[in-house]
Amino acid sequence: MNDKKFRNNAKRIYLTLTLFFGLLIVGLGGLIYKMINPSFLSFNDENITETYVETKNPDVIKNGIHVATGFKDDEGLSIVIVNCTPCHSAKLVTQNRATKDGWISIIRWMQETQNLWDLGNNEDIIVNYLAKNYAPSKKGRREVLTKIEWYDLEN
Amino acid sequence: MKRRKFIRNTLLGATATFIGTEIVFSSSIPKNYTPIIQQDPDLYKLFNKDKEMTVLNDKPWNIEAKAHLLDDKITPNKYMFIRNNGIIPQNIDASKWTLIIDGESVFKPKTYTLQDLKTKFKQHTYQLTLECGGNGRSEFNPPAKGNQWTVGAVSCAEWTGVRLKDVLKDVGIKDTAVYIGYHAADTHLSGDPDKEPISRGVPMHKAYQEETLLAFKMNGEAIPLAHGYPLRLVAGGWPASASGKWVNRISIRNKVHDGTKMKAPAYRVPCHPVAHGEKVKDDAMCIIESMPVKSLITYPKSGAMISEGNTLNIRGHAWAGELEVQKMAYSIDFGATWHLCEIAPPVNRLAWQHFSSTVNFPKKGYYEIWVRATDTEGSSQPMLLPGWNPKGYLNNACHRIAVKVK
Numbered sequence: 041m042n043d044k045k046f047r048n049n050a051k052r053i054y055l056t057l058t059l060f061f062g063l064l065i066v067g068l069g070g071l072i073y074k075m076i077n078p079s080f081l082s083f084n085d086e087n088i089t090e091t092y093v094e095t096k097n098p099d100v101i102k103n104g105i106h107v108a109t110g111f112k113d114d115e116g117l118s119i120v121i122v123n124c125t126p127c128h129s130a131k132l133v134t135q136n137r138a139t140k141d142g143w144i145s146i147i148r149w150m151q152e153t154q155n156l157w158d159l160g161n162n163e164d165i166i167v168n169y170l171a172k173n174y175a176p177s178k179k180g181r182r183e184v185l186t187k188i189e190w191y192d193l194e195n
Numbered sequence: 196m197k198r199r200k201f202i203r204n205t206l207l208g209a210t211a212t213f214i215g216t217e218i219v220f221s222s223s224i225p226k227n228y229t230p231i232i233q234q235d236p237d238l239y240k241l242f243n244k245d246k247e248m249t250v251l252n253d254k255p256w257n258i259e260a261k262a263h264l265l266d267d268k269i270t271p272n273k274y275m276f277i278r279n280n281g282i283i284p285q286n287i288d289a290s291k292w293t294l295i296i297d298g299e300s301v302f303k304p305k306t307y308t309l310q311d312l313k314t315k316f317k318q319h320t321y322q323l324t325l326e327c328g329g330n331g332r333s334e335f336n337p338p339a340k341g342n343q344w345t346v347g348a349v350s351c352a353e354w355t356g357v358r359l360k361d362v363l364k365d366v367g368i369k370d371t372a373v374y375i376g377y378h379a380a381d382t383h384l385s386g387d388p389d390k391e392p393i394s395r396g397v398p399m400h401k402a403y404q405e406e407t408l409l410a411f412k413m414n415g416e417a418i419p420l421a422h423g424y425p426l427r428l429v430a431g432g433w434p435a436s437a438s439g440k441w442v443n444r445i446s447i448r449n450k451v452h453d454g455t456k457m458k459a460p461a462y463r464v465p466c467h468p469v470a471h472g473e474k475v476k477d478d479a480m481c482i483i484e485s486m487p488v489k490s491l492i493t494y495p496k497s498g499a500m501i502s503e504g505n506t507l508n509i510r511g512h513a514w515a516g517e518l519e520v521q522k523m524a525y526s527i528d529f530g531a532t533w534h535l536c537e538i539a540p541p542v543n544r545l546a547w548q549h550f551s552s553t554v555n556f557p558k559k560g561y562y563e564i565w566v567r568a569t570d571t572e573g574s575s576q577p578m579l580l581p582g583w584n585p586k587g588y589l590n591n592a593c594h595r596i597a598v599k600v601k
Contacts, residue, residue, distance in 0.1 A: 176337055
């Protein structure tokens with residue numbers, strides 16, 4: 041009986057030790073894998089997308105903006121890029137605001153004086169895109185100060 | 196991991212979409228035109244500009260300062276705005292640079308090398324205020340087309356060169372002369388060699404002013420490329436577009452110069468005041484000459500928070516085109532009361548003037564400091580936007596900064 045009891049005890053210790061070392065090996069293995077591949081078991085997904093998006097890729101759209109040009113992503117974007125950026129920067133477009141008539145008159149001025157080509161059927165697509173995404177806002181005769189960056193000024 | 200794959204696949208998809216569209220929709224686009232997809236990230240290094248400068252446009256280059264960057268009495272290159280209309284000339288060899296003086300009103304065209312100009316004529320140095328005619332355009336309502344300048348398209352650098360009038364005297368000018376028109380080495384955005392990006396000028400009385408220079412130095416050094424190396428016409432106090440960069444020819448005209456951007460609506464405002472958004476005919480638009488009275492708080496930067504009981508020192512510059520600033524005032528109560536600032540006389544005619552004051556605040560709270568300059572003819576800066584005009588020129592409304600007293 042004593043012999044049987046001893047054997048049972050030994051078996052229990054053996055199992056405990058096996059389990060302990062087994063877990064240790066798995067844990068160490070995980071740590072080593074984590075060293076090789078730092079993103080393993082990281083649940084911080086935001087960082088992964090942030091670092092992966094290539095801003096140099098010409099076609100990336102991020103937060104609704106075409107990264108390379110700064111244009112808003114909407115119907116007609118590619119036609120706007122192809123026709124509006126050969127001569128001047130997209131920034132000249134995106135910093136301006138105008139109504140449909142206003143954008144048409146800007147296009148006419150470029151056609152009359154700046155060698156802009158006939159836009160054909162694309163004109164409607166371009167004008168609609170611009171009038172929708174770069175429409176004027178009512179600013180009044182003087183706007184309130186916005187985007188103030190507050191800082192302590194010591195005398 | 197799945198997310199990465201998803202993004203990668205979307206990128207490939209997007210690329211295919213764009214390439215597809217280019218082929219489909221490019222039929223009417225002339226050859227040699229390629230859309231700008233890549234932008235030069237190193238522009239600050241390229242032009243030696245401070246990183247805080249704002250890029251409004253990178254083709255053509257248009258870069259402006261912020262008010263607090265303009266604190267120096269003489270504007271250094273790194274804080275000087277760039278307003279270009281075309282492509283900056285490449286591979287300039289200053290030793291081979293020539294200036295031709297021609298036009299209907301010269302007896303005989305004459306050509307000078309840079310060396311001729313430097314050695315044949317006396318050199319002069321002036322601090323000259325150059326402000327873009329469209330500085331402040333972003334505030335107009337309804338909006339005006341063009342680069343949306345805020346407050347930073349102004350500078351006052353030290354220019355060294357020869358007087359245009361000395362050179363014109365050497366050439367010999369007929370009595371029929373009305374206007375000068377410059378021509379330059381920059382090229383048109385469309386690549387069309389027959390088009391000039393800009394070719395403006397000034398009437399003879401401005402051309403004959405002592406401060407109107409053919410300059411080859413800015414702040415004691417060769418003019419930076421983006422500002423007109425190796426030769427720039429500098430006509431202070433007028434829209435900076437009158438100060439042609441990379442100048443290689445000046446035509447003495449027997450009529451108002453008719454080069455690119457001389458004709459309406461460029462650099463013109465309605466001859467008579469118009470309502471907001473009104474259509475104005477080209478023949479009812481008049482050429483801008485002297486710039487209006489204006490000022491800028493360059494210290495402190497907007498957003499300063501100070502402790503109750505402390506005073507605040509403010510300073511900045513004021514200018515008035517062909518005139519001088521006679522009076523400078525600030526208000527911390529939106530114009531209910533005005534307090535005089537100290538204002539120094541200009542170093543020379545057409546240089547901006549420096550003002551300063553010490554501001555006291557009665558109690559804690561949010562304040563705005565507004566400044567207002569008055570010129571020698573009694574004109575002051577408006578607190579609201581000045582008269583609306585189709586192209587959004589000449590916004591000389593009071594500058595203001597936000598301050599909190601804690």
